[in-house]
Amino acid sequence: xxxxxxxxxxxxxxxxxxxxxxxxxxxxxxxxxxxxxxxxxxxxxxxxxxxxxxxxxxxxxxxxxxxxxxxxxxxxxxxxxxxxxxxxxxxxxxxxxxxxxxxxxxxxxxxxxxxxxxxxxxxxxxxxxxxxxxxxxxxxxxxxxxxxxxxxxxxxxxxxxxxxxxxxxxxxxxxxxxxxxxxxxxxxxxxxxxxxxxxxxxxxxxxxxxxxxxxxxxxxxxxxxxxxxxxxxxxxxxxxxxxxxxxxxxxxxxxxxxxxxxxxxxxxxxxxxxxxxxxxxxxxxxxxxxxxxxxxxxxxxxxxxxxxxxxxxxxxxxxxxxxxxxxxxxxxxxxxxxxxxxxxxxxxxxxxxxxxxxxxxxxxxxxxxxxxxxxxxxxxxxxxxxxxxxxxxxxxxxxxxxxxxxxxxxxxxxxxxxxxxxxxxxxxxxxxxxxxxxxxxxxxxxxxxxxxxxxxxxx
Numbered sequence: 001x002x003x004x005x006x007x008x009x010x011x012x013x014x015x016x017x018x019x020x021x022x023x024x025x026x027x028x029x030x031x032x033x034x035x036x037x038x039x040x041x042x043x044x045x046x047x048x049x050x051x052x053x054x055x056x057x058x059x060x061x062x063x064x065x066x067x068x069x070x071x072x073x074x075x076x077x078x079x080x081x082x083x084x085x086x087x088x089x090x091x092x093x094x095x096x097x098x099x100x101x102x103x104x105x106x107x108x109x110x111x112x113x114x115x116x117x118x119x120x121x122x123x124x125x126x127x128x129x130x131x132x133x134x135x136x137x138x139x140x141x142x143x144x145x146x147x148x149x150x151x152x153x154x155x156x157x158x159x160x161x162x163x164x165x166x167x168x169x170x171x172x173x174x175x176x177x178x179x180x181x182x183x184x185x186x187x188x189x190x191x192x193x194x195x196x197x198x199x200x201x202x203x204x205x206x207x208x209x210x211x212x213x214x215x216x217x218x219x220x221x222x223x224x225x226x227x228x229x230x231x232x233x234x235x236x237x238x239x240x241x242x243x244x245x246x247x248x249x250x251x252x253x254x255x256x257x258x259x260x261x262x263x264x265x266x267x268x269x270x271x272x273x274x275x276x277x278x279x280x281x282x283x284x285x286x287x288x289x290x291x292x293x294x295x296x297x298x299x300x301x302x303x304x305x306x307x308x309x310x311x312x313x314x315x316x317x318x319x320x321x322x323x324x325x326x327x328x329x330x331x332x333x334x335x336x337x338x339x340x341x342x343x344x345x346x347x348x349x350x351x352x353x354x355x356x357x358x359x360x361x362x363x364x365x366x367x368x369x370x371x372x373x374x375x376x377x378x379x380x381x382x383x384x385x386x387x388x389x390x391x392x393x394x395x396x397x398x399x400x401x402x403x404x405x406x407x408x409x410x411x412x413x414x415x416x417x418x419x420x421x422x423x424x425x426x427x428x429x430x431x432x433x434x435x436x437x438x439x440x441x442x443x444x445x446x447x448x449x450x451x452x453x454x455x456x457x458x459x
Contacts, residue, residue, distance in 0.1 A: 044182075051148055054075075057085055060098060062200070081112070086102050086103070087099075089122075098215060272287045300323070301337075307338075308356070361386065374453055386423070395428045
C-alpha cells in the first residue's frame with residue numbers, strides 16, 4: 001500500500017514517524033488508465049509534436065506524482081521523453097531533502113529529474129506569490145534552454161473549483177471566472193494543464209494502483225490561507241451534491257464566452273492597435289471609447305498582459321474604474337496592471353509604469369528577458385557594476401546634454417523614460433532604442449548587443 005508521507009507540522013521535516021497509510025475512499029479501481037490519459041492529451045497533439053521532450057512540474061504531492069507517472073507511460077508508448085522538474089525554493093532547510101526524496105522516487109521509475117533552486121534574497125511579504133512566480137520562471141527557463149516542447153502541470157478539477165469560488169468571492173469578471181485555461185503561454189513557453197477535468201481522488205487512486213508514495217504537505221490544511229478555507233467549502237459542496245463537476249460546467253460556459261470575445265479582441269488588435277519596438281502601444285481614442293463594455297474590458301486585460309509584465313490580470317473593480325476614466329473626456333490618464341495609459345492627440349498610449357520596472361545587475365554573455373518585456377543580450381569583457389535599468393528623467397537629461405538632437409525623436413517623453421538603458425559608475429553608457437552609446441568618456445566593460453521587445457504574456 002502506498003503511503004502519504006507527511007511533513008512534520010511542527011518542524012516541517014520529512015519524518016519517518018509521521019508516515020501513515022492513506023485511508024480514504026480512493027480505490028485502485030478508480031485509477032486513470034493509460035487510454036484515458038492518452039485521450040486527455042489529444043487536444044495538445046500539435047504542441048507535443050514540436051519536440052520529443054517535454055517537462056512535468058513535480059512537487060512530490062499526489063497530483064503531480066500521478067501526472068508524472070501517467071506522462072511517463074504515455075511518453076514511452078509514443079516515442080517521447082519526459083523530464084521532471086522540482087523547484088527547491090530554499091524557504092526551509094528541509095526543502096532540499098524533500099526534493100531529493102522526489103528524485104529517488106522518480107529514479108526508481110527511470111524518470112529523468114532535475115532540481116531547480118531559487119537563488120538570492122527572498123521577499124518578506126507576498127512570499128507565496130513570489131515563490132509561485134519564481135517556480136514558473138525557473139521551470140520555463142529550463143524548458144527554453146533545453147528546447148523542450150512544453151511544461152505540464154497537475155492542476156485538477158478541485159483546483160479549478162477552488163479557483164472559481166475564490167474569484168467569485170473577489171468579484172472577478174469574465175477572465176477570472178473562466179479560471180484556468182488548458183493551454184496558456186507563460187514566460188514564452190506553452191503551459192499545459194491536461195488534468196483540469198480529473199478529480200483529485202482519481203489521481204490518488206492512480207498512485208495507489210502504482211504503489212507509489214507521495215508527500216502530503218500540511219500547509220494545505222493551514223487555515224491562515226484563503227485557498228485552504230475554500231478547499232473546505234468545496235468539500236462541503238460535495239456533501240450537498242453540488243460537485244466540482246457541476247462548477248466545471250459553469251466555468252466551461254465562462255471559458256467559451258471568453259474564447260468568443262477573444263476572437264473579437266484579436267480583430268480589434270489587428271485593426272486598431274499599434275505596437276512599437278520601444279515597448280509601447282497606441283490605440284485610436286474614438287474607436288476605444290466606442291467599444292462595448294465586455295469587449296473594452298477584454299482589450300484592457302490584453303493590453304496590460306502585453307505591456308504590464310504581470311502574471312495575472314487586474315482585479316475587476318480596477319478594470320471598471322479604468323473603463324470609466326477612458327470614457328471621461330476630462331480624464332487624461334491612469335495606471336492599471338503595471339501599465340500607464342495616457343492620452344496624446346486622438347490616441348491612448350500604453351507603456352509600462354516605470355515604478356514597476358526593476359533594475360538588475362548584468363554581466364557579459366548574459367541573455368535575459370528584462371522585466372518580462374525585452375529579450376536582451378549582453379556582450380563585453382566582464383567587469384562589475386553594470387546595471388540595466390529604465391532610462392528615467394535623470395538619465396534622459398544626461399544623454400541630451402551630449403546629444404541634443406535626441407529631443408526631436410518621435411517617441412513620447414513618458415516612454416523614453418521606460419526604455420532599457422545600460423548604466424555604469426560613470427552614468428548612462430547605452431540606450432539602444434535611441435541609438436545612444438557613450439563615445440566621449442570611459443568605455444563600458446559590457447554592451448547591449450541585441451534588444452527585442454518580446455513580452456511574456458500570460459493567462
